[in-house]
Amino acid sequence: MTYTAEIIGVGTELLLGNITNTDAQDVSKALSEIGVNVYFHTVVGDNPERLKQAVAIARGRADIIITTGGLGPTCDDLTKQTLAEAFGKQLVFSEDEAQKICDFFQRRLHNMEMTENNFQQAYLPEGCTIFDNGVGTAPGCAFESEGKHVLMLPGPPRECRDMLVKCAVPYLKNLSDQEIHSHNIHIFGMGESAVEARLRDMMNAMENPTLAPYAKDSEVQLRLTAKAKSKAEADSMMAPVLEKIQGILGDIIYGIDTETLENTVVGLLKENSKTLATAESCTGGLLSKRLTDIAGASKVFIGGMVTYATESKTSLLGVDAGLIREKGVASREVAEQMAIMVRRRFSTDLGVGITGITGPDSDESGREPGTVFVALSAEDRLWCRSLSLPFDRGRVRTAASSHALDMIRRYLTGLEI
């Protein structure tokens, strides 16, 4: 049987437009991956009467109700009370959950006092399955009542995502006998519409598995999804399709079922026992931040310099001041020297230099925002990409740092850079 679900977001800040309802997107995506149909999203404020109304409507048209938000310690957090009441359940105090909340506060900053209202979070519907909160205090929960499944997840997106993956999806998977499995194909170096154009005939002819592209930051992902009775069956359905896609797209695929470009690069550096240092100007530390998002990066990423002000490029990194005057700070030559000098300073195998104009304004030499030079120095060789990225400041920075990662990846796998 195929289940249908409705997602109810709870929070006045959603109705005031203070925040976007990313929880609804995260939950929808997860449900679509496990074959649960979502026909409605609803958002209500921190108001028990209107939440009750929304629940009454949802239970009439869905098998599964998933709420996000309203589980916290403050007096407008009313989701548990309202849902429990709607389904005739008592709230019961859980000693275990209260202890977990105490523990969380004890390990916290000394200036964060724990107030009594935090114990409100330890009251949960009788007989429910408790969902642990891996990144905050409020536990979530699930129960079945009158043939409906009710799941409650916390509102803060990080907490919601964590609990969704670790608790809600496994709970829902248990309800169905069909499994959905998928592969994520990660692509850098081609736009979404170009990728789609190359695969369109293939995609149109597919029913199970299915293939869907989507754009994310400066990358494209393809999601290949199969429905089957087992993982083995799904895998054997997907294998020939994967091979065909790899044949069509070639080396712009940087990974299958990997996490991010930075994960791939840190992995490759480790495998090849190569070390890396970075010199960043316009990206301001974003590249080193992305590399150090990966646990264990310190084995291969030795360090970086953020030479943001022009004089620091000369005084700290040793870039020739005359070259900067002659070619401009945002130039191929300066990016190349940055890469060479930072590699020398940190005595690493690889060095990256990034300089450019992120905007909103042009630089003194009249170069357009979005003009960025990314250089890679390795052994006795040197490469530089000149980019013009027609995006806003944030996206220019993301794309520039992705290009640096892509160049390192291509170098370490013996591809043309």
Next chain:
Amino acid sequence: MTYTAEIIGVGTELLLGNITNTDAQDVSKALSEIGVNVYFHTVVGDNPERLKQAVAIARGRADIIITTGGLGPTCDDLTKQTLAEAFGKQLVFSEDEAQKICDFFQRRLHNMEMTENNFQQAYLPEGCTIFDNGVGTAPGCAFESEGKHVLMLPGPPRECRDMLVKCAVPYLKNLSDQEIHSHNIHIFGMGESAVEARLRDMMNAMENPTLAPYAKDSEVQLRLTAKAKSKAEADSMMAPVLEKIQGILGDIIYGIDTETLENTVVGLLKENSKTLATAESCTGGLLSKRLTDIAGASKVFIGGMVTYATESKTSLLGVDAGLIREKGVASREVAEQMAIMVRRRFSTDLGVGITGITGPDSDESGREPGTVFVALSAEDRLWCRSLSLPFDRGRVRTAASSHALDMIRRYLTGLEI
């Protein structure tokens, strides 16, 4: 009279989680600013039956129904037909609109052929007010029927925002004589529940203005909102409340109606003509990334070093190797030396040093993940915060960089650090 509105998002891609419903946020924010209450958001797919259901529910509980999406030329764009039918209106072909669509294709999309289905967009409900689409082809519209107002806006966020500001808001302002104004109070250094505990009595006694707290990353925001006939009246209602909140919370308020902590810090550095350099270990460049998110930061943020590997702290930054051996890499003493040395290297007024353990594993000396030391060096003085942050890797890094920003802010405003 105060109107209530419901926003109905139309689009299967929202229910699949392919896109976030930013239209609902944009519309909500605009409505809240003009004093229209939003009690519900609903999202339905490209399915006329379920859209009809959603409209039937919405007209029972709102005075104004605003739809986003489903106005385009393809066969799943059914919003106009469905809403017109629900309110007993005919769709009428508009010669003017058809001409505008032709013009748009000729001027803006010279390399795209215009297909017949584009004329579907020129059918509009009889007697409606037409909303021009400033950035796309599909016009929106508004009509009144049986005491309800129906507004239809396009789905693509750019088109929706443009039409919202230029057409929908003026249309709605004509209906009401009340305005809503608000202040955002930004807090760092106290948890949401502790903030709420201090303000609870005050919050419970308030009706207009109202006050609501919410947590975001490692910060807390308070939103103070007043309804009044004019901005001046709202301001005079909020002024005494603001003063009272400031009296209760004191200097943990880092800004009112500012954007972010990094914005505040870059602004303060500029005002005080002070320069800054950063030495980051466990935050790996996140602090410099946040500072350089702010356009114009290069005037005060001279640069940074990411000394991620232990040896780079000695070789590049000049931290005493003996000290590292004796105290451990993640120690107060090393953070302090990093701050002192980076300030010297970059010849800046202020230097920050951050070292710690972000996890997931403990370090060799057995220190727990989340142990972080943040040091600030200025003139002949030195401060260091020892933190234990019981979060995951990403949040530890965010919180550590926020502490550094908070220390700089407190230094520059003459507060205890």
